[in-house]
Amino acid sequence: MNTVILLLITGVGLGALYFLVASGLSLIYGLMHVLNFAHGAFLTLGGLLGWEVGRRVGDGTWAGLIVSMLVGMAVGALFAVVTELVFIRRLYNRHIEQVLVTVGLGIASVALFEGIWGTDAIITNKVPWLRGTTTVLGARIPNHIWLLISVAALVLAAIVLFLRYTRYGLIIRAGVENRTMVTALGIDVRKSFTLVFAIGGAAAGLGGVLASVYYGNVSAHQGQSMLIYAFIVTVIGGLGSLTGAAIASVLVAVLQQFANFYLGGTGDLIIVLALAGVLLVRPSGLMGRKLS
Amino acid sequence: MSRIKIVLGALLVLFAALLPRLNLSIPGVLPGPTYTPGTLQILAYAFLIAALALSYHLVFGVAGLLSFGHALFFGAGAYGLAIILRRLLPAELPPGTGLLIAVLLTLALSFVVATVVGSVALRVTGITFAMVTLAFAQAMNVLVRRNTGGITGGEEGVSVTSAMVPSFLIGVRNSANLYWIALAILVVVYLGTLWIERSRIGTVAAAARENELRVRVLGLRPYTVRLFVFTAAGVLAAIAGMGMVLLQSGTTPRVTSADFTLTILVIVVLGGVGYRWGAIVGGMIYTLLDKRLSDLASSDLIASLPGVLRVPLSEPVFILGMVFVLVVMFIPGGIAGLAERIRPQTEESAHGQR
Amino acid sequence: MASTTQPILRVEGLYARISGQQVVEDVSFSVAPTGVTALLGRNGVGKSSTIKAILGIIERDGTVEFDGERIDGLRTDRIVRRGIAYVPEDREVFASLTVEENLTLAVRQAEPNRALVDELFPELRTRSQQAAGTLSGGQQQMVSLARALLNDNRLILVDEPTKGLAPKLVFDVARVLKAAAETSPMLLVEQNLTVVRELAQDVVVLSGGRVVHRGPAAEFLDDERLVERHLGVAGAEDHHTPEGSGPDGGAR
Ligand SMILES: Nc1ncnc2c1ncn2[C@@H]1O[C@H](COP(=O)(O)OP(=O)(O)OP(=O)(O)O)[C@@H](O)[C@H]1O
Ligand SMILES: [Mg+2]
Numbered sequence: 050m051n052t053v054i055l056l057l058i059t060g061v062g063l064g065a066l067y068f069l070v071a072s073g074l075s076l077i078y079g080l081m082h083v084l085n086f087a088h089g090a091f092l093t094l095g096g097l098l099g100w101e102v103g104r105r106v107g108d109g110t111w112a113g114l115i116v117s118m119l120v121g122m123a124v125g126a127l128f129a130v131v132t133e134l135v136f137i138r139r140l141y142n143r144h145i146e147q148v149l150v151t152v153g154l155g156i157a158s159v160a161l162f163e164g165i166w167g168t169d170a171i172i173t174n175k176v177p178w179l180r181g182t183t184t185v186l187g188a189r190i191p192n193h194i195w196l197l198i199s200v201a202a203l204v205l206a207a208i209v210l211f212l213r214y215t216r217y218g219l220i221i222r223a224g225v226e227n228r229t230m231v232t233a234l235g236i237d238v239r240k241s242f243t244l245v246f247a248i249g250g251a252a253a254g255l256g257g258v259l260a261s262v263y264y265g266n267v268s269a270h271q272g273q274s275m276l277i278y279a280f281i282v283t284v285i286g287g288l289g290s291l292t293g294a295a296i297a298s299v300l301v302a303v304l305q306q307f308a309n310f311y312l313g314g315t316g317d318l319i320i321v322l323a324l325a326g327v328l329l330v331r332p333s334g335l336m337g338r339k340l341s
Numbered sequence: 342m343s344r345i346k347i348v349l350g351a352l353l354v355l356f357a358a359l360l361p362r363l364n365l366s367i368p369g370v371l372p373g374p375t376y377t378p379g380t381l382q383i384l385a386y387a388f389l390i391a392a393l394a395l396s397y398h399l400v401f402g403v404a405g406l407l408s409f410g411h412a413l414f415f416g417a418g419a420y421g422l423a424i425i426l427r428r429l430l431p432a433e434l435p436p437g438t439g440l441l442i443a444v445l446l447t448l449a450l451s452f453v454v455a456t457v458v459g460s461v462a463l464r465v466t467g468i469t470f471a472m473v474t475l476a477f478a479q480a481m482n483v484l485v486r487r488n489t490g491g492i493t494g495g496e497e498g499v500s501v502t503s504a505m506v507p508s509f510l511i512g513v514r515n516s517a518n519l520y521w522i523a524l525a526i527l528v529v530v531y532l533g534t535l536w537i538e539r540s541r542i543g544t545v546a547a548a549a550r551e552n553e554l555r556v557r558v559l560g561l562r563p564y565t566v567r568l569f570v571f572t573a574a575g576v577l578a579a580i581a582g583m584g585m586v587l588l589q590s591g592t593t594p595r596v597t598s599a600d601f602t603l604t605i606l607v608i609v610v611l612g613g614v615g616y617r618w619g620a621i622v623g624g625m626i627y628t629l630l631d632k633r634l635s636d637l638a639s640s641d642l643i644a645s646l647p648g649v650l651r652v653p654l655s656e657p658v659f660i661l662g663m664v665f666v667l668v669v670m671f672i673p674g675g676i677a678g679l680a681e682r683i684r685p686q687t688e689e690s691a692h693g694q695r
Numbered sequence: 696m697a698s699t700t701q702p703i704l705r706v707e708g709l710y711a712r713i714s715g716q717q718v719v720e721d722v723s724f725s726v727a728p729t730g731v732t733a734l735l736g737r738n739g740v741g742k743s744s745t746i747k748a749i750l751g752i753i754e755r756d757g758t759v760e761f762d763g764e765r766i767d768g769l770r771t772d773r774i775v776r777r778g779i780a781y782v783p784e785d786r787e788v789f790a791s792l793t794v795e796e797n798l799t800l801a802v803r804q805a806e807p808n809r810a811l812v813d814e815l816f817p818e819l820r821t822r823s824q825q826a827a828g829t830l831s832g833g834q835q836q837m838v839s840l841a842r843a844l845l846n847d848n849r850l851i852l853v854d855e856p857t858k859g860l861a862p863k864l865v866f867d868v869a870r871v872l873k874a875a876a877e878t879s880p881m882l883l884v885e886q887n888l889t890v891v892r893e894l895a896q897d898v899v900v901l902s903g904g905r906v907v908h909r910g911p912a913a914e915f916l917d918d919e920r921l922v923e924r925h926l927g928v929a930g931a932e933d934h935h936t937p938e939g940s941g942p943d944g945g946a947r
Pocket of ligand 2: 784
């Protein structure tokens with residue numbers, strides 16, 4: 050029983066991390082039909098620069114961590130906005146080329162990060178409380194899990210509120226459904242492209258800092274390996290659906306934890322099979338609209 | 342294809358075949374004269390990458406399927422051959438016979454793998470197809486890294502020792518033989534690609550890329566046609582993968598990684614989507630450039646630069662990645678497209694023969 | 696500047712492609728500065744594509760002049776902001792958005808014509824918080840029309856507004872169109888010839904992506920042979936449009 054609870058809660062924690070990456074991917078895809086292979090790079094740079102600044106402010110302190118998170122968000126958002134404005138925008142409506150450009154950017158940035166920070170993972174210092182555990186129904190849950198879950202929940206709430214109660218949110222929701230009709234109402238939908246990139250980048254950058262807390266290190270590859278999981282989550286959840294991304298993040302991560310524990314470390318394999326299964330039964334994902 | 346082209350192609354192959362017996366140097370491109378093992382090794386590697394790129398050209402360029410899992414089949418060829426040689430063949434078989442059997446078994450295996458993956462993945466289209474193929478390739482990557490069943494060797498990969506292959510394929514002395522095998526593989530894959538592209542199925546697959554409706558109207562199922570092309574491309578990729586095992590005396594998980602698939606994609610786009618010779622030229626240039634940029638990275642010139650320049654310039658993959666981005670943005674059609682535009686309407690280039 | 700006889704919209708040598716296929720070929724016509732110009736033709740001749748090409752929704756070539764100025768190089772949102780409203784075929788309401796949100800999104804001016812919309816579509820007011828996707832076809836058409844009429848337009852492009860509607864609703868829609876046409880000129884694609892006769896002063900008839908007839912509406916509609924030849928529905932003014940274009944469309 051303890052094990053089940055432990056796996057469940059840590060699964061949700063890992064899912065929180067996936068969500069931070071997948072939410073942006075899903076929004077970007079939903080609105081722009083661009084599968085963003087550079088998204089992992091947003092995460093990595095957010096994590097690395099967040100760590101660089103945070104440790105100077107206060108290594109292993111709450112102040113340092115909070116600064117890291119703010120820096121991570123800002124860096125991720127900035128990187129994403131530059132990507133959209135400089136590279137994606139010029140290839141308006143040429144989706145294959147847009148994907149290819151993000152592939153190139155992803156590859157190039159990982160190499161650049163390796164050049165700057167080296168190829169090995171760098172161990173990071175944690176706030177003391179985050180190193181401890183809290184007992185829930187007999188299961189000893191690592192405290193950093195609570196941080197991941199609460200931050201992701203805040204991000205989810207913030208994005209939902211933004212989408213529901215602002216004009217740009219309205220434009221984005223409408224654009225995900227039918228972008229052509231949004232422009233045919235006289236709205237310059239490109240501004241909201243930049244915006245979803247900024248939001249997605251900020252969430253990913255924040256995810257980078259939290260990944261460093263979760264794994265206890267930062268590295269030039271962190272984003273790329275996380276990206277594959279985020280893709281799987283996004284597709285299972287339904288491309289373009291934020292709720293789908295949230296639900297699938299948790300499902301996938303929990304499934305992965307259980308399979309890793311009970312089925313001899315086959316978590317990665319199981320979620321790939323789950324992806325294939327979902328796609329064959331429901332090609333548009335759990336919450337996705339029918340893909341054209 | 343005109344007769345001139347066939348003759349030119351044959352001469353080019355003949356010339357390539359003679360290189361190990363010639364003393365040609367291209368400073369700055371090749372590390373040494375063409376008869377030296379180091380140069381032959383690099384050229385052979387480039388041929389195999391070009392062959393792999395050609396097979397991907399069938400999937401992406403001809404059938405228009407954006408697959409992110411093509412490395413899976415290269416990996417299936419590489420791991421299939423290495424594992425069969427190492428584990429499954431009775432030790433008393435003479436190496437030559439053993440290799441032949443292993444190659445045939447691997448071909449059959451890769452055919453099955455490609456058919457299964459294709460028949461599942463092709464049920465969806467567009468970006469979802471891309472994701473499913475990525476997921477399959479990732480599953481394979483996870484499997485081999487995990488050292489599944491104790492046969493894939495985990496991060497180490499699988500090595501092939503001298504007892505398992507004929508002696509003429511082993512050692513630095515025999516680089517020329519390996520070079521010729523790589524060249525032969527490139528030629529075989531080229532002819533296979535050409536044949537499929539020219540066949541009725543290839544034509545229909547290309548038509549389905551442009552307009553699925555028209556193909557359906559003809560009473561053909563795009564699914565079947567695509568599956569055929571996808572599977573054939575998978576088998577051709579596996580052939581290239583087998584060549585790599587012989588060339589490098591084994592295989593590592595890298596050849597199954599998503600990064601490797603992306604590299605192939607980059608190569609095909611650099612060379613020019615839709616052009617057979619673009620895939621070959623892209624594969625050759627990418628490999629040689631990668632090698633040269635690595636050498637440049639460790640040169641004194643680079644070491645003397647200030648950090649802002651030194652760090653990016655000493656990462657070949659960074660440079661290649663950015664070059665790729667620029668090509669996608671500013672040179673649609675890649676190298677082949679550019680060449681086509683420079684000499685626009687000469688004899689055949691105006692119609693067909695892409 | 697614009698004299699009363701100068702057309703509000705002038706289309707000259709318009710070409711358009713959809714996924715490589717030529718769907719509009721060398722189309723030229725103009726829309727009068729007042730009243731309704733109807734764009735007619737059998738199913739699949741390129742009526743919707745012509746409208747989309749004018750708006751820059753699909754790739755196009757040729758000249759499009761709006762109130763004397765070229766708009767064929769502009770992005771869709773810019774064109775619309777010049778005062779052209781679009782009511783697309785099949786309504787295209789945002790299904791997951793509420794009625795109110797659909798309307799809010801469409802507002803292009805500081806003071807939208809809320810009162811007019813409330814008066815024309817009282818039903819939408821009671822359903823303002825309902826998701827547009829859950830409305831009936833007729834109600835969705837109301838939303839789509841309301842989105843256009845919230846603004847002061849200089850031209851309205853309406854694509855088959857009565858398609859698939861019950862006769863009673865066809866009448867309602869026609870009434871709304873008539874009211875709208877009093878304040879701004881309109882280019883109307885319509886299969887129901889009774890509606891066309893009721894509203895239109897001019898007609899432009901397409902066939903195979905080309906213009907085959909232009910002239911006063913009454914003159915065209917009264918000429919049964921012309922109607923039969925170009926629309927294949929001799930005198931059938933209450934004719935119901937079948938879904939999609941059947942192969943027998945022009946074979947009679
Ligand atoms: N998305 C598309 N892809 C390919 N061809 C298309 C597409 N949309 C329309 N077409 C083709 O373009 C031609 C013109 O279509 P269009 O919708 O403009 O005709 P229409 O006159 O509006 O017909 P309808 O009365 O059915 O609305 C048709 O032959 C149609 O088959
Ligand atoms: Mg139409």
